[in-house]
Amino acid sequence: GESVGLHLPTLSVQEGDNSIINCAYSNSASDYFIWYKQESGKGPQFIIDIRSNMDKRQGQRVTVLLNKTVKHLSLQIAATQPGDSAVYFCAETPDTPLVFGKGTRLSVIA
């Protein structure tokens, strides 16, 4: 049968809407978190990072929220564009190496 890992969670949004991608991390000792975007056939691209002494960090069109109480991370993308279509991974680390989550596929509907 197929690997469970092939069935990534998928988020479909209309172009122009805001997107929210969620991630539950596993290690309460993790103190640094990164969101990566991976387009088909390419390596992961750094989007934004946050350290555990912060709850929120904003970049260009993106915001990362960190809730350490429930070990939850989210990535918000404003005014989602077709070029945002990709798989998004969160990564955590208490120390190197990075530990990646399973990923979420974002599909933007034009």
Add this chain to the structure above:
Amino acid sequence: DAGVTQSPTHLIKTRGQQVTLRCSPKSGHDTVSWYQQALGQGPQFIFQYYEEEERQRGNFPDRFSGHQFPNYSSELNVNALLLGDSALYLCASSSITSPDTQYFGPGTRLTVL
């Protein structure tokens, strides 16, 4: 400013063969990490090199080995290839002053037949 580069882009090998993958880090970076990404999965850490030595290693067998050169570039070697070694191999570079902030290359797609 050149980013992380990897070669080759694609590679096809047969079971039992050996393979060498290459990586040049981003300008100004001195630390190289290697990851294996199976289809539909997140990257899995193999090992990290700094000052030409293996600094950390993930849960991969000894068939996976590496090297870092004085110019900070790196190689990943895999011996006695298995079908399950088919994956995208990613190199990430960083600075030892901020080793967790890693920038990835485009990867090498390895297919083992």
